[in-house]
Amino acid sequence: MTGMLRSRPVTIVGGGVAGLTAAIALRRRGAEVAVLERAPAIAEVGAGLQLSPNAMRVLDALGLGPAIDAVSLPSRAVRLRDASGSDVVRLDMDGHRPGARFRLIHRARLIEVLEQAAASAGVRIELGRDIAALPDAPLLIGADGLHSHVRASLNGREVPFFTGQTAWRAVIDDENAVPEAQVFMGPGRHLVSYPLAGGLRNIVAVLETREWQDEGWSRPDDPANLHAAFAGFGGPVPGWLAQVKAVHVWGLFRHEVASRWQDGRRAILGDAAHPTLPFMAQGACMAIEDAWTLAACLDAAPDQQAALARYENLRKPRAAKIVAAANANARNYHLTGARRLAAHAALRLGGRIAPGAVLSRFDWIYDFDPVAETP
Numbered sequence: 089m090t091g092m093l094r095s096r097p098v099t100i101v102g103g104g105v106a107g108l109t110a111a112i113a114l115r116r117r118g119a120e121v122a123v124l125e126r127a128p129a130i131a132e133v134g135a136g137l138q139l140s141p142n143a144m145r146v147l148d149a150l151g152l153g154p155a156i157d158a159v160s161l162p163s164r165a166v167r168l169r170d171a172s173g174s175d176v177v178r179l180d181m182d183g184h185r186p187g188a189r190f191r192l193i194h195r196a197r198l199i200e201v202l203e204q205a206a207a208s209a210g211v212r213i214e215l216g217r218d219i220a221a222l223p224d225a226p227l228l229i230g231a232d233g234l235h236s237h238v239r240a241s242l243n244g245r246e247v248p249f250f251t252g253q254t255a256w257r258a259v260i261d262d263e264n265a266v267p268e269a270q271v272f273m274g275p276g277r278h279l280v281s282y283p284l285a286g287g288l289r290n291i292v293a294v295l296e297t298r299e300w301q302d303e304g305w306s307r308p309d310d311p312a313n314l315h316a317a318f319a320g321f322g323g324p325v326p327g328w329l330a331q332v333k334a335v336h337v338w339g340l341f342r343h344e345v346a347s348r349w350q351d352g353r354r355a356i357l358g359d360a361a362h363p364t365l366p367f368m369a370q371g372a373c374m375a376i377e378d379a380w381t382l383a384a385c386l387d388a389a390p391d392q393q394a395a396l397a398r399y400e401n402l403r404k405p406r407a408a409k410i411v412a413a414a415n416a417n418a419r420n421y422h423l424t425g426a427r428r429l430a431a432h433a434a435l436r437l438g439g440r441i442a443p444g445a446v447l448s449r450f451d452w453i454y455d456f457d458p459v460a461e462t463p
């Protein structure tokens with residue numbers, strides 16, 4: 089910490105994971121931070137998040153580890169299963185990287201932890217502030233998500249395209265669940281589920297479809313549509329789906345990673361900079377990484393323009409690589425026919441003879457340490 093940020097005003101648009109984490113990281117380094125959030129209250133839709141070690145290193149460095157631990161579960165493994173429920177491979181995270189922290193958390197709990205930490209550090213949070221015309225600020229940070237005004241001001245208007253996939257999400261009750269994430273892979277569809285603290289279970293179910301759904305996540309749907317789409321699935325899935333009383337559906341759109349992340353006075357992070365399909369579970373994790381690196385770069389250089397350029401150079405290649413990996417996973421989970429049988433057989437074999445090798449494919453994501461890279 090250099091003290092370079094002491095008393096410097098920073099305005100952040102958006103009080104989601106990216107905006108609140110950036111606010112805490114900047115405030116800890118001395119900045120005077122205001123967060124402008126359009127919602128009348130900081131509230132989150134009901135859904136889960138997987139936090140992987142790359143993001144946990146940042147949350148731990150910000151002193152939030154104990155608060156996160158109190159409201160989340162450890163994730164011991166990722167279990168890939170066929171639609172019938174039979175195991176394809178179980179990736180043992182604990183065994184592969186002892187001590188690396190994978191946590192399963194309800195989004196609302198994460199936002200509460202971040203909001204409380206921001207408020208008690210002295211961040212000013214202004215609710216009900218819908219920022220359409222950008223305020224003139226010496227440093228304006230756009231953490232305003234998928235339809236970011238700050239991104240549009242830097243890059244012009246861009247049009248995302250529908251991926252041909254819609255997804256349902258639901259939370260059900262489940263006491264005493266095994267703390268691992270499970271992915272059930274069927275032709276043209278897959279279902280991800282993991283337990284959350286407080287006796288809950290998160291479900292995300294993705295279906296390839298020609299039907300166009302809105303982008304955004306708060307459209308309620310009839311649970312019968314979810315039941316029908318996954319009627320052929322086995323294992324615990326029918327029991328879980330029978331419990332779903334309320335479900336939301338949304339369309340999955342592809343966006344390019346922003347080509348311009350900053351102009352010396354404005355910068356973007358999180359979904360505003362690199363919206364991703366959810367198939368690597370890294371959207372929020374990347375937002376948390378961004379937040380740390382942005383604050384560290386601003387703290388390290390007296391020249392704001394150079395600091396923001398360094399932030400963009402450090403973050404853009406990694407974000408682009410993770411977004412590409414998520415796009416590839418969308419295809420891998422939904423294989424059909426002979427390609428599906430071959431891919432699952434290869435995974436089963438790999439899991440038996442070289443489980444470390446299967447897991448090591450993602451070391452570049454989980455072993456990354458933003459705190460060590462930019463202290």
Ligand SMILES: Cc1cc2nc3c(=O)[nH]c(=O)nc-3n(C[C@H](O)[C@H](O)[C@H](O)COP(=O)(O)OP(=O)(O)OC[C@H]3O[C@@H](n4cnc5c(N)ncnc54)[C@H](O)[C@@H]3O)c2cc1C
Nearest residue numbers: 102104105106126138219232233358359369370371372373
């Ligand atoms: C089903 C699903 C599962 C996911 N699972 C995972 C996972 O397991 N792990 C993971 O890391 N990520 C996951 N993600 C991704 C993750 O949720 C997002 O990447 C992350 O929430 C992005 O945070 P953000 O702060 O950039 O954007 P948001 O959370 O969208 O926050 C943006 C904020 O800006 C505010 N805002 C927007 N416009 C304005 C405006 N004009 N004025 C003022 N405020 C404004 C909004 O109200 C909002 O509060 C998942 C996403 C989905 C859809």
